């Protein structure tokens with residue numbers, strides 16, 4: 001009996017020890033998995049570092065590219081800076097103008113009524129439709145046929161007061177949100193598709209001709225002549241209300257910038273010199289790249305698997321289409337290393353590209369609840385990662401912060417590059433000129449952390465004295481209105497001028 005009791009006691013003690021060892025082992029494994037997760041985070045953070053010195057190198061590289069782009073015709077696609085006449089007489093126009101935005105998440109049509117000198121914009125309305133995914137990768141005919149049909153619906157709903165007098169065609173500004181060599185000569189070709197579009201037979205085609213053909217088929221009596229780039233549109237729209245607007249930046253699904261340049265500084269411009277002596281330069285900065293950009297293995301993988309590898313590198317680090325996707329890729333890496341740590345049975349839910357969208361990342365990043373409730377919900381609803389610990393949620397929040405901070409600070413470096421090119425990056429004796437930067441796009445508008453980081457970083461880079469002369473304005477829907485305005489400024493109905 002005694003022996004048995006002793007034996008039982010021994011067995012009991014051994015079992016306790018084994019369980020204790022298992023727990024310790026489990027804890028060690030857990031803590032070493034946690035350690036690996038943290039190591040991935042730290043390594044990513046290190047590679048994404050954008051210290052001021054690096055940003056200045058990026059800004060310098062941007063300025064060098066700008067000089068090269070203004071000097072050379074064609075060449076590297078990132079150097080295709082297109083000059084356009086600045087539109088000083090915008091304010092004088094009168095009448096109803098249409099604009100059409102193509103190349104963003106949604107395709108948009110606008111109707112704008114201008115009141116002539118001092119009248120401003122009397123009325124504006126728009127309709128939006130999403131482009132069916134099949135048309136984004138289909139044929140040029142199918143895409144333009146769809147656009148013309150939607151445009152015809154919008155025009156058909158026009159109130160009587162907007163009807164054109166007999167014999168006068170409606171006028172349309174075509175506003176492209178994808179890289180093109182848009183000009184005012186009633187033509188322009190798409191240079192390359194971005195942001196999920198890929199329609200091979202449209203590259204190099206005259207898009208105005210394509211749209212005009214599709215409109216004729218729909219018996220839509222409308223004349224397209226101004227083909228306007230989105231950022232140039234934002235600059236024009238911004239300038240309509242504030243004379244000091246010198247730079248425009250779009251941060252939406254994609255990204256681009258435009259600025260005002262002196263004609264003498266554009267060696268490749270051989271056309272007529274506008275009275276103002278200035279032109280708008282469309283930078284297509286989404287295609288900027290430099291060895292100074294802090295690229296990681298996640299960026300390289302994203303790029304390799306994209307529809308446009310090796311193109312739009314700056315855009316792939318800084319725009320709404322890609323930020324959430326970068327985050328998903330880092331999270332997948334964490335999960336691959338430490339599946340159990342994320343309490344996941346499979347990685348399947350993380351495997352779909354673009355499943356984690358930037359608005360979701362932004363919602364997580366802005367989560368201020370003590371238990372990071374929003375982060376927990378997003379992880380569960382989108383990635384099927386349930387019951388996450390607070391530690392895990394904090395890790396995800398840190399990753400959001402790293403991805404957004406890098407993007408926003410690189411944008412700030414890009415703007416610094418533009419200001420350098422304009423000679424506005426150093427304080428002037430007797431006070432610096434006021435520089436208004438017109439900003440537009442869903443990322444800028446809704447991702448507050450991103451916006452604040454961009455604005456503060458630029459001001460830090462410029463220094464206190466100069467920072468006060470820099471003003472950011474949100475040019476809401478400025479680009480579409482700008483397209484209509486540009487259309488107006490190139491109206492063939494000159495008698496409409498007030």
Ligand SMILES: Nc1ncnc2c1ncn2[C@@H]1O[C@H](COP(=O)(O)OP(=O)(O)O)[C@@H](O)[C@H]1O
Pocket residue numbers: 103104105106177251252253254319320321358359360362363440441442443446447
């Ligand atoms: N709440 C948000 N937080 C962060 N980014 C957002 C948010 N809402 C929209 N965005 C980003 O803005 C993009 C839309 O930008 P927008 O300027 O409206 O249109 P587009 O650039 O597609 O023409 C979306 O693709 C998304 O990436």
